[in-house]
Amino acid sequence: MRLERDALEVIALIDTNISDLVQSITLYESIDGYLQGTIQIIDGTNFYDEIFGTYDRMIPLEISYKYADEIIRTYFAVDGISDMKIKKSQKEYTMHLITSAESALKLININEVYYGTSDEIISSLWKQCLGGGSTLVINTQAVTKGKYIVPNIPAINAVDNVVNAAVDKDHTGFYLFQRMNETGTTHLSSLMSMSKDFFKDNNGDIFEISNKIASTKDSKEKDVFNIGTSNKFTIEQYKINHTDKLAAGFWGNNINHVRLDQTKVEKHESIEKTFSEITQYKISDKLYDVLTESRGPHGEPVRYQQKSLFSTIYDSTDVLSVNLKRRMNENQLKIDDITPIPFIGVGKNIRVAIGSSNKSISQADGNYIIADINHSFIRNSGRFDYNQSMTLIREMA
DSSP: BOOOOOOOOEEEEETTTTGGEEEEEEEEEESSSSEEEEEEEEOSSOHHHIIIOOOOOOOEEEEEETTTEEEEEEEEEEEEEEEEOOOOOEEEEEEEEEHHHHHHHHOOOEEEEEEEEHHHHHHHHHHHTTTTTEEEEESSSOHHHHHHHEOOOHHHHHHHHHHHHOOTSEEEBEEEEEGGGTTTOOEEEHHHHHHBBEEEETSSBBBBEEEOOOOOOHHHTTTTGGGGGGGGEEEEEEEEHHHHHHHHHHHHHHOOOOOOOOOOOOOOOOOOSSSSSSOOOOOGGGGSSSEEOOOTTSSEEEEEEOOOOOTTTTTTHHHHHHHHHHTTTEEEEEEEEEEETTTOOOOOOEEEOOOOOOOOOOOTOEEEEEEEEEEEEETTTEEEEOOOOOOOOOOOO
């Protein structure tokens, strides 16, 4: 999709427009982390020498573009420069981008004690590190609850520890992620929530990515009729090294919480096996207090022993929830050169319709969770070509 002239802007340090220096931009969002990006720059204006040589701090960057009559804006910080080629008249280099949330979480160490559910603890960590500077949206409440003694480690590691151990009421695991079109908002969501978070079209139906080769007749001026189409579908992996993973307990038909697939496979009960035993070391009770709360049937006080937030990580349901996250990545569908979909984001549930012929059908059709999106902008004759690539996941037996 070709953007209109001047439809993309890159602003550094609040008021410095460097759009003319930009040759290409790649922005990446994933359910496994925070927004990131790179910008290819040809600098003949001494921007590098005057800005990066003068400011001993992270350089803020705003990227905005207009597409399908909508303006999408997102914010980053320049986390360094690489691959610089110095010529007499100009410099060519790559800017590496991260969000302010990721930057702050990496730079702040936590030496505190928290108590509550996993989502409550993450909210506390977020507020302590970022204050009102970045919005955290809790899409799913966790049932894992306990005390977390954070031993002076980077906040980003503390948050990861909580996310990786969190389980919802349906025994599915959690992800923490950002979407490019939400100006810095971070989501905490479980697999079950993502499987129900449908991305809708203008008619209120689940959005469908279809297999179509764009023609000159279809594209007209703005490719509006081709939004969400592609002819490049690749199943990157399907049960790769399946035998090893069966033995390791990463795959099993006895737990199928996220039923995105519509295949007619009969689900047989089976016991997941592992090559090695799991050893759980007892956590010292001296670290945890005996508390009293008014939570009896008539408000009378009840005494109970505090537990570690991670005390259940070896319980069978929690182990299976971790394995389910692994199994969801065993079936990956890659779609390249998608005519961009406005406001699409990772963690959404969409439908794929690759299509069929009179001799074959596609088992890859159906509903998927969007695991990652690559947004690519490449300069072409003074304007930018914009396309999207996605990796989709679902559990299949």
